[in-house]
Amino acid sequence: EAGVAQSPRYKIIEKRQSVAFWCNPISGHATLYWYQQILGQGPKLLIQFQNNGVVDDSQLPKDRFSAERLKGVDSTLKIQPAKLEDSAVYLCASNLRGPHTGELFFGEGSRLTVL
Amino acid sequence: GDSVTQMEGPVTLSEEAFLTINCTYTATGYPSLFWYVQYPGEGLQLLLKATKADDKGSNKGFEATYRKETTSFHLEKGSVQVSDSAVYFCALSLQGAQKLVFGQGTRLTINP
Numbered sequence: 231e232a233g234v235a236q237s238p239r240y241k242i243i244e245k246r247q248s249v250a251f252w253c254n255p256i257s258g259h260a261t262l263y264w265y266q267q268i269l270g271q272g273p274k275l276l277i278q279f280q281n282n283g284v285v286d287d288s289q290l291p292k293d294r295f296s297a298e299r300l301k302g303v304d305s306t307l308k309i310q311p312a313k314l315e316d317s318a319v320y321l322c323a324s325n326l327r328g329p330h331t332g333e334l335f336f337g338e339g340s341r342l343t344v345l
Numbered sequence: 346g347d348s349v350t351q352m353e354g355p356v357t358l359s360e361e362a363f364l365t366i367n368c369t370y371t372a373t374g375y376p377s378l379f380w381y382v383q384y385p386g387e388g389l390q391l392l393l394k395a396t397k398a399d400d401k402g403s404n405k406g407f408e409a410t411y412r413k414e415t416t417s418f419h420l421e422k423g424s425v426q427v428s429d430s431a432v433y434f435c436a437l438s439l440q441g442a443q444k445l446v447f448g449q450g451t452r453l454t455i456n457p
Contacts, residue, residue: 233388234388261443263444263445270449270450271449271450272349272434272436272447272448272449272450273389273434273445273447274447275444275445275446278443278444285443286443286444321388321389323389333391333394334389334391334445335390336388336389336390337388338386338387338388339388
């Protein structure tokens with residue numbers, strides 16, 4: 231079974247530039263999550279989708295971050311314009327049901343460096 | 346709010362030593378508790394979980410018991426190996442919230 235795919239693995243940009251990350255979850259997984267992991271910290275949820283609807287985006291900085299999940303399959307996370315503090319690993323995860331009952335499957339992450 | 350606190354790292358042990366990584370939580374309801382592990386160059390993966398008080402989760406020689414009275418979920422292993430070197434994350438989820446809340450992670454290094 232193929233795992234959660236993310237791209238690009240690494241991205242270096244200058245502040246005020248834009249960047250987009252892509253995620254393809256495990257086939258059939260209805261729930262998709264984007265987490266931000268800053269160096270030395272645990273992952274923090276940015277946004278959660280159930281199929282193509284948003285369940286929770288309370289911690290997404292909506293002035294600069296946006297995410298979509300067209301057709302309830304793959305998803306894109308965009309940052310525009312980027313700030314220095316956005317340097318982090320962006321993790322995508324998916325599962326069949328919510329995490330309370332099931333296991334989250336994570337991709338390897340996309341590491342962003344903002345200069 | 347709901348939160349998870351892990352012991353400060355990094356932790357360095359010799360092979361075959363006993364391991365404990367402390368984890369305590371704060372939650373308004375009755376959470377499920379998890380330990381996730383991140384090996385070098387790999388994504389996070391579930392190590393073990395417990396869904397109610399007094400449950401014990403176990404996998405790969407690791408164990409953790411859900412202690413409601415102390416709001417804890419400490420990770421233990423009787424004899425660690427070099428291959429256990431990784432970053433370990435404690436996490437919780439609340440039914441209805443449908444999301445994981447992670448601790449800050451503990452980096453473990455095992456020396457031969």
